[in-house]
Amino acid sequence: MLDDVDLTCEAGEIHALVGENGAGKSTLAAIAAGEIAADAGTIERSGRIGLVHQHFALIDRLRVWENVVLGHEPQRGGAIDRGSARAFVRELGERYGLDVDPEAVVETLPVGIRQRVELLRELARDPGILILDEPTAALSPSEVERLFGTIALLTQRGVGVLVITHKLDEVFAHARRVTVLRRGRVVEERPISATTREGVARAMIGGEIPAIPAHEPTHGAIAVRVAGLAVPGAIENLSLQIATGEILGIAGVEGNGQSALADALAGLTAFRGTIERPHSIGVIPQDRLLEAVIPNWSLLENVMLGREHATSAKASWRIDRAAARAQCTAIVERFDVRAASIDAPLSTLSGGNQQKLVVGRALVDNPAFVIAYNPTRGIDIGATATVHTELLAARNRGAAILLISFELDELFALSDRILVMTRGALRGEFSERRFDREAIGRLMVSA
Amino acid sequence: MNRESAKALAIGTFGVAAAMSLAMIASHVSPIVGFNAFFYGAFGGKQEIAETLASTTALLFPALGIAIAFRAGLFNIGAEGQLLIGGLLAGWIGTRIDVPPAIAIAAIFLAGAIGGALWGAIAGWLKAARDANEVISTLMLNFIAASLALYLVTGPLRAPDAAGPELSLLPHAYWLPTLLSHTRATIALPIALLAAFALRYVLDSTWFGYRLRAAGEAPEAARRAGISLSRVALWAMAWSGALAGMGGAALVAGELHRFNTQLSPGYGFIAIAVALVGGLEPLTICIAALAFGALESGGLALQAAAAVPKDAIHVIEGLLVFALAARRYLGARGAGAR
Numbered sequence: 001m002l003d004d005v006d007l008t009c010e011a012g013e014i015h016a017l018v019g020e021n022g023a024g025k026s027t028l029a030a031i032a033a034g035e036i037a038a039d040a041g042t043i044e045r046s047g048r049i050g051l052v053h054q055h056f057a058l059i060d061r062l063r064v065w066e067n068v069v070l071g072h073e074p075q076r077g078g079a080i081d082r083g084s085a086r087a088f089v090r091e092l093g094e095r096y097g098l099d100v101d102p103e104a105v106v107e108t109l110p111v112g113i114r115q116r117v118e119l120l121r122e123l124a125r126d127p128g129i130l131i132l133d134e135p136t137a138a139l140s141p142s143e144v145e146r147l148f149g150t151i152a153l154l155t156q157r158g159v160g161v162l163v164i165t166h167k168l169d170e171v172f173a174h175a176r177r178v179t180v181l182r183r184g185r186v187v188e189e190r191p192i193s194a195t196t197r198e199g200v201a202r203a204m205i206g207g208e209i210p211a212i213p214a215h216e217p218t219h220g221a222i223a224v225r226v227a228g229l230a231v232p233g234a235i236e237n238l239s240l241q242i243a244t245g246e247i248l249g250i251a252g253v254e255g256n257g258q259s260a261l262a263d264a265l266a267g268l269t270a271f272r273g274t275i276e277r278p279h280s281i282g283v284i285p286q287d288r289l290l291e292a293v294i295p296n297w298s299l300l301e302n303v304m305l306g307r308e309h310a311t312s313a314k315a316s317w318r319i320d321r322a323a324a325r326a327q328c329t330a331i332v333e334r335f336d337v338r339a340a341s342i343d344a345p346l347s348t349l350s351g352g353n354q355q356k357l358v359v360g361r362a363l364v365d366n367p368a369f370v371i372a373y374n375p376t377r378g379i380d381i382g383a384t385a386t387v388h389t390e391l392l393a394a395r396n397r398g399a400a401i402l403l404i405s406f407e408l409d410e411l412f413a414l415s416d417r418i419l420v421m422t423r424g425a426l427r428g429e430f431s432e433r434r435f436d437r438e439a440i441g442r443l444m445v446s447a
Numbered sequence: 448m449n450r451e452s453a454k455a456l457a458i459g460t461f462g463v464a465a466a467m468s469l470a471m472i473a474s475h476v477s478p479i480v481g482f483n484a485f486f487y488g489a490f491g492g493k494q495e496i497a498e499t500l501a502s503t504t505a506l507l508f509p510a511l512g513i514a515i516a517f518r519a520g521l522f523n524i525g526a527e528g529q530l531l532i533g534g535l536l537a538g539w540i541g542t543r544i545d546v547p548p549a550i551a552i553a554a555i556f557l558a559g560a561i562g563g564a565l566w567g568a569i570a571g572w573l574k575a576a577r578d579a580n581e582v583i584s585t586l587m588l589n590f591i592a593a594s595l596a597l598y599l600v601t602g603p604l605r606a607p608d609a610a611g612p613e614l615s616l617l618p619h620a621y622w623l624p625t626l627l628s629h630t631r632a633t634i635a636l637p638i639a640l641l642a643a644f645a646l647r648y649v650l651d652s653t654w655f656g657y658r659l660r661a662a663g664e665a666p667e668a669a670r671r672a673g674i675s676l677s678r679v680a681l682w683a684m685a686w687s688g689a690l691a692g693m694g695g696a697a698l699v700a701g702e703l704h705r706f707n708t709q710l711s712p713g714y715g716f717i718a719i720a721v722a723l724v725g726g727l728e729p730l731t732i733c734i735a736a737l738a739f740g741a742l743e744s745g746g747l748a749l750q751a752a753a754a755v756p757k758d759a760i761h762v763i764e765g766l767l768v769f770a771l772a773a774r775r776y777l778g779a780r781g782a783g784a785r
Contacts, residue, residue: 268671285671294665305661306672308654319652 002027002038002184009129009160011046014151016171016192017164019181020204020352020380025164026054028181029131032162047128052118054134054164060107064100065089068121092120096150112143119150130154131162136170137378142253148174166204166380168197169409182206205382220244223400224369226265228273234260235424237273242400244368247391249415250404250426251440257424258404259286262373265402278369278400282362286373286404288351292358295347299339302346303328303361310365327364335360336386352383359387363394370394370401376410388414408437420444455771456731459724460738462770463763470759471749481753488748489741495748497630501702503740504632505711507639508694509718510736511646512563512687514727516581518650519683520663525570525585526691527715528592529563531708533692535596536562538699538706539604541617548620555621556638556696563692564685566592571684575677581684589715597708606705613707623701635697640733642690647729659683691715717743720764723771739764 002024009015019025030036032043033051043049058067065082068089074081089102098116100109106117115135122130132151136144151161151174165171171178172192180188180203188195188203224242229235234257242248252258263269266283285291293302304324308316328342335356339349346354359375372391376384391414395401405411411418417431420443428443430436471481489499509526516523537559544551570588573579597612606615623633650656661669662679670676694714699706721739725732746760 266671283671290665290667291671292668294661294668296664301657304657305668306674308657317653317655319654319657321652 002031005041005181005184005186007032007162007179007186007189009162011128011160012155012158013160013176014155014174015160015162016175016178017162017181018166018168018171018178018200018204020166020382023181023204024184025181026133029133029162029164032129033131045128048125049129049131050122050125050127051131052115052122052133052135054137056114056118058106058114058117058121060105062106063102064104064106064109064117064120065102067106067117068092068102068124070121072125088124089120092123096120096123096153097146098150112139115139115147123154127159129160129162131164133164134166134378135163136165136167144170168200171200172197180204201381204380220246220398220400223278224265224402225276226273229261229264229275230272231257231260231264231269231424235264235271238424238426240419240426242369242402244398244400245395246416247395247401247403247414249411249418250402250421251408251411251418251444252404252406252421253444254406256421258373258421260424261421262286262371262402262404265371278367280365280367280369282365282367282370282394282399284359284362284370284372284375286377288355288358293346293354296345298344299332299337299342299346299349299357300324300328302357303331303342305361307361307365331357331360331364334364335390350380352379355379356383356386359390363390366394366397366399368399370399371404372401373404374406375403376407408440411435412437453726453731455724455726456735459735459767459771462767463738463742466763466766467760470763471753471755474753474755474759476753476755481749481755484752485745485749487745488752489745491748493627494630495744497627497632498744498747499737499740500626500636501631501633501740502743503736504636504639504701505694505698505714506718506721506739506743507636507733507736508642508697509691509715510721510725510732511639511643511729512567512690512694513718513722514725514729514732515646515659515690516567516683516687517722517727518663519659519679520666521571521574521680521683521687522582523567523570523585523684523687524582524716524719525567525588525592526687526694526718527711527713528585528589529566529688529691530695530698530711530715531592531596532566532695533559533561533563533688534695534699534710535599535614535706536692537696538614538617541621541700542606542615542705551618551621552623552700555617555700556693559692559694559696559699560689561692563695564689567688567691568681568685571681574680574684581680593708596706600706600708611707614705616705617700621700622704623697631702633697633701635701638693638697642693643729643733646690650729655682691718694718717761717764720768720771723768 005028017025029051031038033049035051065086069085074084074088086102093100098120100113100116100120106114135147139147154161163175175192177191178195178200179186180200182204220243222241223244227239229238240248250258260269264271265275265277266281289295294305325342331337332339332342337353337356337360339353362370375391376387391401403411403414412435417429418435418440419426420428420440422444430440468478471478488495490496509530513523513526537555540558541551541555544554566588570581570584573584574581600612600614604614606613608615623635626632626634626636650660658674659679662674662676666676695710698710703710717739721735722732725735742760746757749755750757
């Protein structure tokens with residue numbers, strides 16, 4: 001997994017550790033934090049090394065303060081001193097700008113807040129070094145800003161912060177040094193000032209970034225027509241149209257009705273108003289593990305999910321295993337899914353490869369309409385390029401595509417037209433590929 | 448048999464053996480003497496083997512039904528009631544028709560399946576239409592089934608010649624042929640084994656089975672893939688009940704030769720343990736049913752020979768269900784967190 005890795009994180013610096021999925025970043029973090037043992041080598045440290053996991057290691061049914069003090073509970077007369085535990089958690093939150101209600105039960109909290117709880121738990125133990133594993137993967141842009149605000153406070157107090165990420169924007173905006181890991185080896189380590197974004201990207205993937213095919217402007221007929229759409233509690237009176245061969249990008253901060261829009265268009269939620277859309281549809285859901293796949297199942301069985309008609313040519317009640325295998329193999333090859341076998345459990349694949357399979361499943365039958373919701377969230381550069389290339393190829397074949405994304409870069413790279421969604425309504429239309437980052441950003445946060 | 452179900456089977460076997468040893472020691476019986484009596488009671492002769500096979504059959508039908516529901520993510524603990532209603536309809540049909548024996552037996556099993564399916568479908572429908580918790584509804588339907596059956600056999604359907612709360616005796620020609628003469632081991636056993644193979648085929652090789660497993664494994668992903676969770680709940684509970692109901696029919700036509708309210712001494716509950724020990728895999732469940740069948744008949748012998756109360760066996764079975772259910776629950780949560 002890791003081979004002869006040297007890494008130094010100094011007090012008071014932000015050090016970025018970058019690399020593709022499967023490069024060994026999380027393993028390195030777990031070794032540094034003492035969660036797993038290395039086969040060889042040494043770790044020197046001043047103070048505790050704290051680790052904030054990508055997939056939070058919280059006890060969902062306990063309260064925030066209980067999670068934070070777990071293992072070193074303040075005691076009084078043999079019992080937990082709840083009063084001082086709560087006060088401690090509240091005070092810690094105020095000191096680092098991490099507001100959380102200490103009384104809230106963790107499972108009721110959204111992802112961004114849960115991360116604050118993880119941070120508080122590590123900060124409660126006064127670490128010398130704090131490692132954050134993919135801390136921004138599930139955060140909205142404003143939450144990302146807040147997080148880096150907290151990180152800045154930490155470095156001012158002399159804590160060294162190691163941020164694991166594959167988002168180069170964040171690396172270049174905040175880090176002082178960067179270490180690039182590829183296939184378990186350090187391939188580059190230098191100050192940010194002595195490197196370029198392209199250089200780091202090349203080092204990460206060990207070659208050139210695949211080029212995305214050019215946009216050929218198309219002027220197709222209207223394929224998707226939404227008028228007066230209303231979903232209770234999320235959307236009021238929304239209208240939009242998507243032409244064949246067009247990618248319509250929806251920009252916006254998470255929680256402004258994007259999920260309701262995607263679900264209404266996919267036929268998964270009740271709505272008022274009219275939706276006219278092609279029958280054949282491919283959906284790339286927002287939450288891969290919860291909504292798109294069954295992790296314990298094989299690639300083969302996952303590819304069959306939602307594609308019964310495509311997989312059973314003859315008898316409709318019986319699964320045509322041979323056809324399903326052929327189709328799965330075709331998807332794996334065409335979409336560059338790297339797996340030991342199509343019978344391997346999906347959970348053994350990296351996130352990027354899982355997502356390529358999800359995208360392949362959505363696009364393989366050449367649907368006339370595609371809904372892509374954060375199609376590259378949390379996956380590496382190589383897989384992102386594959387997904388973007390395939391979405392553009394689908395567009396060039398004449399599909400109408402609704403692209404909902406929280407990443408402006410992704411929207412700018414793919415969209416023919418961008419609308420901004422806030423509080424369940426669409427506003428501002430940016431077309432002809434003249435996208436104004438500032439104007440879109442302003443609309444995203446306007447009320 | 449996959450690794451998970453093999454593991455469940457191994458843990459079950461070992462746990463039961465260990466717990467039985469403790470029960471014997473607590474009753475001041477040497478485990479060597481005790482296990483000797485136990486194994487003689489379960490497999491010692493033609494009659495003993497037949498008793499084991501009869502209990503195996505009685506457990507296998509409802510256990511297969513329970514596996515269907517569990518695989519669909521539905522905690523059906525109403526097999527007892529479904530078995531009873533299936534047996535009631537089977538026993539009633541058996542006294543109302545006059546056809547060649549083969550057709551009569553088929554009709555009796557079909558009636559059992561329909562009765563159980565209807566009873567199971569009530570809980571399925573409540574789940575689908577009203578999102579009623581199936582644990583509560585199936586549990587309550589057990590009591591309703593028992594009361595309904597008692598009312599019908601003491602009232603409207605009471606046999607004129609009956610001594611107690613029971614239906615008339617089936618014509619002798621409709622009794623299930625035995626596998627071993629003068630015993631309770633009947634052709635219901637091969638029918639149950641056939642059902643196990645059929646269920647395995649349905650789960651692995653049909654879209655119905657695929658949808659059912661997807662709904663049980665990952666309901667949100669299944670819903671988004673266009674699988675109707677309501678329809679799965681309804682049909683899974685109906686088929687679950689159908690198999691339990693066939694178990695009732697087998698008891699009626701094979702053992703009692705009539706319906707009465709004492710049809711099942713709790714087979715529908717023990718079958719939950721059988722299904723879990725069998726890892727919810729049809730073929731492994733057959734092995735688990737044999738093990739529990741042996742526990743039933745061997746346990747009786749143990750009581751007679753060594754004065755270890757048969758209730759101790761039931762306590763052990765209960766602990767086993769508890770352990771496996773806890774393991775399943777914790778295992779599922781562990782996998783979800785990863």
